[in-house]
Amino acid sequence: MTLSVHNLSITRGGIRVLEQVSFVLAAGEALVLRGPNGIGKTTLLRTIAGLQPPLDGEISVAPDTLVYAGHADGLKSTLTVEENLSFWAQIFGQGDIAPAMDSFDLGALRTRPAGLLSAGQKRRLGLARLLVTGRAIWILDEPTVSLDTRAVEMFAQVIRTHLGQGGATLMATHIDLGLDQANTLDLTPFRASANQLDDFDEAFL
């Protein structure tokens, strides 16, 4: 249950953005990615989540241990909070959604359509999805956007519990969650030097 990334090079829109990225994320650890806008944090997370192939390098992780949460929460506005969460629980083969509802204080919103939630409430629901997946390694892209301080604390507590249970978290975020187990990886040194492609075909991939 370790995620190890070795000499990874990634591209965004055919342009090489990061190269030679290596790190190891073990159980019970959190790794926070930092770096200026456009450096490739989202691209790196999407590559690790398997949504796009790496240009070079290796990602080794046991199958079916990752779960990805991107900028969008993937909520259906006409389904209720409960229906949205149950759907993801079923997709991931899990049963009970009550602990996830409690962790993010969604109980009172249970029957409300997701389209009527505020931005912060939507994000809380999106994050609650992580708990119903039963996956060990969470790949999170800016998870705290539009959360208020109380919700951020709620989220930090969920992360602490998850790490305590032997999970791991890889996230790109700019705020400090106050996690003891968190390491920080600044991506600035890995910025690709020459934005030229070796292979013409890659421009179209």
Added chain:
Amino acid sequence: MTALLLRDLRLAIRAGGGFGLGLAFFLIVVVLVPFGVGPQSELLSRIAAGTLWIGALLACLLSLDRIFALDWEDGSLDLLATAPLPMEAIAAVKALAHWLTTGLPLVFAAPVLAILLNLPPAGYGPLVLSLLLGTPALSMIGTFGAALTVGLKRGGLLLSLLVLPLYVPTLIFGAEAARRGMDGFDTTTPMLMLAGITCGTIALLPFAAAAVLRVNLR
């Protein structure tokens, strides 16, 4: 997979889900044809099978761009792609949900609308059977087209241009089967060809749709 199917069906019948739009469109097209060609019942019954097939095909086309576009916009397609479901299964389930909400209602509505077009009594059975065999292919081909255009702004028109030529074989054999049935001829050959096309698309296109989805999600 059942969860995904149930979710898609539930979304289709909730507000703004578009269930019934295709059916209403089908109704309007078929009602407009007699206004266009005039009230000669002989002429109408001659073009009835073809009109119903073209109406069904256009009605099917109407809701295709929603298959993946909505999931892509709200991010759930990314999340589904990283979920334990294979992409091929996602494409197949989406096509099935589309057929259940669009194709199947058309099959049931067709005999009712056929009365408006004065379809000869012998034609009802073959018409319904040909639609039942042919509409799954329309949904499956359309799902492939929707996968190709996912992520494109205003991809709906491009989707129609891509998908309509692919609908030609289904339309030819479907309308031919209905027409032969109407005229009292044997319909076995076109029915078998139609069923073959449908089976072929269901066997192959989920894989093609999954491949293009993977490329489009990069």
